[in-house]
Amino acid sequence: MKYTASEIISVGTELLLGDIINTDAAFLARELAALGIPCYHQSVVGDNPARLRASLELALSRSDLIFLTGGLGPTADDLTKETAAAVMGKTLVLHEPSYARIRAILAKRNLPETENQKKQAMLPADAFVFDNDYGTAPGFAMTAVCQAGEKTMILLPGPPRELEPLFSERVRPYLAAQTEEMFYSMNIGMYGIGEAAVGHILRDYMEHGQNPTVAPYCGEGEVRLRLTARGKTEEECRALCHAVAARIRDVSCEPYKPGTMNDYIWGMDCDSLQEALVMLLRRKHLTVSAAESCTGGYVAKRITDISGASEVLSGAYVTYSEKTKMAMVGVKAETLQKYSVYSAEVAVEMARGCRLAVGADIGIGITGVAGTSDAQVTQDGEEITVAAGTVYIACTDGVHVTAERLELPPGRRVQTEAREFVRRRASSHALFMALRMAENL
């Protein structure tokens, strides 16, 4: 790769005021890591030409590839492009194809053309333009030879729903084309094992200089492993990734966890646990239902996040009270009384009940305590405290039944986060149990 150091500058007063979170920087950083381009700095400046100029000059002194996001809009305070072009010694001219695109979008939306919109099509004459299919402002790259060598700036629109697909479809190939090598990344999704344990177990794979590189990262309680191979063709890279992925599956997780990595993997090149489940169920023509207490619809919501969910989920229940557990999914009063509402037995009856009620192949039942510890009276009249994070999950296909008791202590979290932590983890666990059951059907 021709670039030795890159950095990301995000422009926007709304970032400095904390009104929005800088997801663009994280997205670009991850993409740069995958492309093998070192990135040592990220910074945020407001829509202030003097401070932006100072930031650009600092960036030019230490990096040869500079990403600028935001401030490409049509209004007068959008000054990123004008300032960056001035620093690079470029003049802006009207880029006719971009102007035509903008006019077409305005016409489609029945909006009048104004001078402001023309401003969005003003680009350096020698810019490499990235057509934006997701908004009006085009992205572009410009290169100049400064004192410190050849420098490239890439300017992209700020809204993530424009920036992310624009980068994936146009900027990534542009960067990849500048090298004889190409990069290919593959994600492996895991559940039930921590990032630190994965890091230790796979330390040999993560040593410097490996191809593919292997890096674990963590989001919302699920660990991902990213394999990035470099090679001459995509085919070669893909083969390198798949070979290592196959070896990783067989790596023992002892002494951190029982079994091999394979026991914790839910999918390859799949965005989420729920997507893996929906894809598997569709492939096998299976359906699922859920009766949720403490998760209150989180499992159903995650399944229906996925396009095509209608083929695998026709109905599900939120049974938050004992009454609705009995009325909606046929949990028996005796079971509630004998084992208490927080029990594997109740989770199993919920799983069975929702499965039968909608005629699904797999039923999921979840009952537990999400946020705050709850007092329960046992059948002996004894009052016991059920700790926050105690969750029972059951899964059944009508023949097999699995039931698990989870302890997900929310630790030192404020209340809203504690609830989200327990509910998110419990819903992930349920999706994972359903996935394992579906694999065996």
Place this chain on the structure above:
Amino acid sequence: MKYTASEIISVGTELLLGDIINTDAAFLARELAALGIPCYHQSVVGDNPARLRASLELALSRSDLIFLTGGLGPTADDLTKETAAAVMGKTLVLHEPSYARIRAILAKRNLPETENQKKQAMLPADAFVFDNDYGTAPGFAMTAVCQAGEKTMILLPGPPRELEPLFSERVRPYLAAQTEEMFYSMNIGMYGIGEAAVGHILRDYMEHGQNPTVAPYCGEGEVRLRLTARGKTEEECRALCHAVAARIRDVSCEPYKPGTMNDYIWGMDCDSLQEALVMLLRRKHLTVSAAESCTGGYVAKRITDISGASEVLSGAYVTYSEKTKMAMVGVKAETLQKYSVYSAEVAVEMARGCRLAVGADIGIGITGVAGTSDAQVTQDGEEITVAAGTVYIACTDGVHVTAERLELPPGRRVQTEAREFVRRRASSHALFMALRMAENL
């Protein structure tokens, strides 16, 4: 306020690699804005002492208050504190109270004490320590007089679940105590009106120099208005905010929207629409149920996000297919045939059905097309296309019925985002409709 310019430096290679999103910077930025402390720069550096030192020296040259987050952990690559102390000319000594706290936490978790953990209790002798109730690493402030004047650095642990409450409970009062003025912020939540419209409608309130300041910001389709008053006492500030909030309620929204701001406000000092709804229902001893099609449990999930939801929601349904709409909540086959599954009539029957089925005061029914446009055959045998984002929502209290047709075109979004956009908006709209209905009960 004694500080004229602040900045935020986030330390962590995981941020540079894009493995985590920098929510800390957004949180601190918003808090600084509320405290009236100008913040002109945010930056991210890796766990690299030379680059961190360069960033600190740059920060000292342009800011008098510098926040550093991350890199306070027990391991060898956590070097923020050591580097910052060196730049400020401070020596680290063991802070016995912090060490005692750390040992107590380790004892509670049955973990052995190591030298590494002692490292976390090493602080400058003259530091102002912020006890951390949410983790092991204490936060602290240190002040030094450099060439460019008096400079303060505040170091805080990186994990948001430690940083956020630690800031709110200890750092905010520390900063507020350094001025004769105090600041008080209040949020007003709104639905059904855009950020730009609110900005125009309230432009007089947003002029420079107002007290309280009024700023709209936008997150996940819901606009918030933040009022920040400064004054001598909290009482005075609160009175200023409430007076302006009362005036804002009566401001006409013409020509952008019909009615006054009051028609779009769902709550004051309330974190979310779902919290406003749950609080209102609890106060009025009312209950709610939902039958969800395209939102697939999103409404139930959001209601049960809130602690105390068990008092207001005992059960809800995900009725994703026509079959389950009939079986679970009694939608009539004729209604489906006559009006099609995407109709106000079906939404109304869903709302009625779920309300009766669980004996709730208010029933919500939602049916529509989330992600991709769907083909439907009308009763005349004609095939029509129902556009993505067409959603029907109904609400009933048994006497009154409201039903609305929404068009939420997902625009130029990639598919997963389009689904999330439509589903999120539709669930917000349903929560808002239920809130308005509950207000009149």
